[in-house]
Amino acid sequence: MSPQRNIGAGAEAELPEYAGHYRLEARLGSGGMGVVHLARSTSGLRLAVKVVHAEFARDPEFRGRFRQEVAAARRVSGAFTASVVDADPEAGRPWMATLFIPGPTLAEEVKRNGPMAPARLRRLTAGLAEALRDIHRVGVVHRDLKPSNVLLAEDGPKVIDFGISRPKDSELRTETGKLIGTPPFMAPEQFRRPREVGPAADIFTLGSVLVHAATGRGPFDSDSPYVVAYQVVHDEPDLTGVPEDLAPLIRRCLAKEPEDRPTPDELMRELRSVAASYDTQLFVPGQRAGAQGAAGPEREPESEPESAMGPAPDSVPHPAPAADQAGSGPADGAAGKPVRRPGRWPxxxxxxxxxxxxxxxxxxxxxxxxxxxxxxxxxxxxxxSDAPRTASAxxxxxxxxxxxxxxxxxxxxxxxxxxxxxxxx
Known part of the structure; x- marks a missing residue:
C-alpha cells in the first residue's frame, strides 16, 4: 500500500501508512514536534495517533523527551485527558496512540463562534481546574496549557499534548538559555528560571487560557513574542471583557509570584461560591410566603412545603426559626428534627x-x-379565634x-x- 499523501514539501510530504499495527486513516492536525492522525485499532476503536517528525526522530534528546511525554500521559487518569492506549518511543518514527475524543479544541471553538458565554466559561474553568488537580496529583507539570491543547468534549474539557510536560522525578532538565513553551501562554518563571517551573505555572497559564476563552485574546497581547515575554514578566494583565464574577479569580491565577496563585482545590472552592449565585440559584429554598388561607392539603411537619419550588424531601429538616417571618416559634429539639410551631398540631x-x-x-x-x-x-x-395570627402561617x-x-x-x-x-x- 502506498503511504498517505500530505500537501506540503519536506520530510512530511509522504507520511507513513501505519504506526505499529494501527492504520492511519486521516490527518487531524500538526504541531511543532509531530503529526496527529485518526486511526483505528483491529477491533475498530477510533484512536488519535501522534507520529514524531522525522527530523526529531534522529535527535536522542528529543527521544528522551518523547519517552517522558508517554510516561506522563500514562500517569494521568482518562477522566480529564485522552487515555494512552499504546506507544512505541523506540520506533524509527516514535508514536503514541490515545483514545480519539470528538470535539473541537478551545482555539477552534473561539475562532469559529467567538468568546464563550459566562455560564459556559464557568463550566470550562471548573473542568480545567479539576484536570490540573488530576495532573498535579500524580506529580506531573503540563507546562504547555493553551487553547489548542484543550479539547471540548461532551462530558467536559480534556487536556491533551504532554509533549513538554515534566514529572517531578524526571532526570531531564531544560538546558540553560533554552525556552520551551508558547509565549502568550507561559508563566513568568518559565522565562526567568525555567529549571524551577512547578505546578503553579499551570495555574498562570490557566488564567491566560480563560481570558482567551472570555475575550478571544490573551491577557498579554503583541505581535512580537519578545514583547509578550516582557509583558508576562512585568506588566499587569488586561482583563477587559472578562465577566465581573470571574475577574478576581483569574487575576489571582495571573499573579507574578507562584506562591500568590491559588491551587486547583482552592479554585474549585471559590468556583462553588460563584456558582451559588448563578447555576444553583433555582435549587436554593426560598422563605415562606405570607399568604393566609391559600395552602393546599395539610401535611405532617416532615413533608410540608419549604418554598415555592415544591414540597421538601422527607429527609430534609425544617430551617431554623430565624429564617421565618415574624411570629415563628423556637425550635424544640436538636438539629435535624422537625420544628413545631405554635398553633400546629403534629x-x-x-x-x-x-x-x-x-x-x-x-x-x-x-x-x-x-x-x-x-x-x-x-x-x-x-x-x-383566640390564637394569635402570624404573617408566615x-x-x-x-x-x-x-x-x-x-x-x-x-x-x-x-x-x-x-x-x-x-x-x-
Whole structure:
C-alpha cells in the first residue's frame, strides 16, 4: 500500500501508512514536534495517533523527551485527558496512540463562534481546574496549557499534548538559555528560571487560557513574542471583557509570584461560591410566603412545603426559626428534627385526637351537616379565634382551636386531607 499523501514539501510530504499495527486513516492536525492522525485499532476503536517528525526522530534528546511525554500521559487518569492506549518511543518514527475524543479544541471553538458565554466559561474553568488537580496529583507539570491543547468534549474539557510536560522525578532538565513553551501562554518563571517551573505555572497559564476563552485574546497581547515575554514578566494583565464574577479569580491565577496563585482545590472552592449565585440559584429554598388561607392539603411537619419550588424531601429538616417571618416559634429539639410551631398540631397527635373524638360523638351525620353550615359562615368562626395570627402561617385553618359554648363537645370530621370541626348551635 502506498503511504498517505500530505500537501506540503519536506520530510512530511509522504507520511507513513501505519504506526505499529494501527492504520492511519486521516490527518487531524500538526504541531511543532509531530503529526496527529485518526486511526483505528483491529477491533475498530477510533484512536488519535501522534507520529514524531522525522527530523526529531534522529535527535536522542528529543527521544528522551518523547519517552517522558508517554510516561506522563500514562500517569494521568482518562477522566480529564485522552487515555494512552499504546506507544512505541523506540520506533524509527516514535508514536503514541490515545483514545480519539470528538470535539473541537478551545482555539477552534473561539475562532469559529467567538468568546464563550459566562455560564459556559464557568463550566470550562471548573473542568480545567479539576484536570490540573488530576495532573498535579500524580506529580506531573503540563507546562504547555493553551487553547489548542484543550479539547471540548461532551462530558467536559480534556487536556491533551504532554509533549513538554515534566514529572517531578524526571532526570531531564531544560538546558540553560533554552525556552520551551508558547509565549502568550507561559508563566513568568518559565522565562526567568525555567529549571524551577512547578505546578503553579499551570495555574498562570490557566488564567491566560480563560481570558482567551472570555475575550478571544490573551491577557498579554503583541505581535512580537519578545514583547509578550516582557509583558508576562512585568506588566499587569488586561482583563477587559472578562465577566465581573470571574475577574478576581483569574487575576489571582495571573499573579507574578507562584506562591500568590491559588491551587486547583482552592479554585474549585471559590468556583462553588460563584456558582451559588448563578447555576444553583433555582435549587436554593426560598422563605415562606405570607399568604393566609391559600395552602393546599395539610401535611405532617416532615413533608410540608419549604418554598415555592415544591414540597421538601422527607429527609430534609425544617430551617431554623430565624429564617421565618415574624411570629415563628423556637425550635424544640436538636438539629435535624422537625420544628413545631405554635398553633400546629403534629400529625400523630392529631390522629389520636380524632380517634378519641370519634368515640365520643354519637351523631356523626348531624355533625357533618353542622360542619357544612359552619363552612358557609367560616368568616365568623375565624374571627372567634383566640390564637394569635402570624404573617408566615401557611395553614391558617390550623391556627384556631374550636371552643365549645355551653359545655358541649366539638365534633370533628376528617375528609380529603382536611379537618372540619363544629360545635353545638
Amino acid at each position: 400529625g400523630r397527635w392529631m390522629g389520636r385526637r380524632l380517634a378519641l373524638v370519634a368515640g365520643v360523638c354519637v351523631l356523626v351525620v348531624g355533625s357533618t351537616l353542622t360542619a357544612v353550615e359552619l363552612l358557609g359562615g367560616g368568616k365568623e368562626a375565624a374571627h372567634g 401557611a395553614f391558617a385553618g390550623w391556627q384556631a382551636r374550636p371552643v365549645a359554648q355551653g359545655g358541649g363537645v366539638p365534633h370533628c370530621v376528617s375528609a380529603a386531607g382536611r379537618v372540619v370541626c363544629a360545635e353545638p348551635g
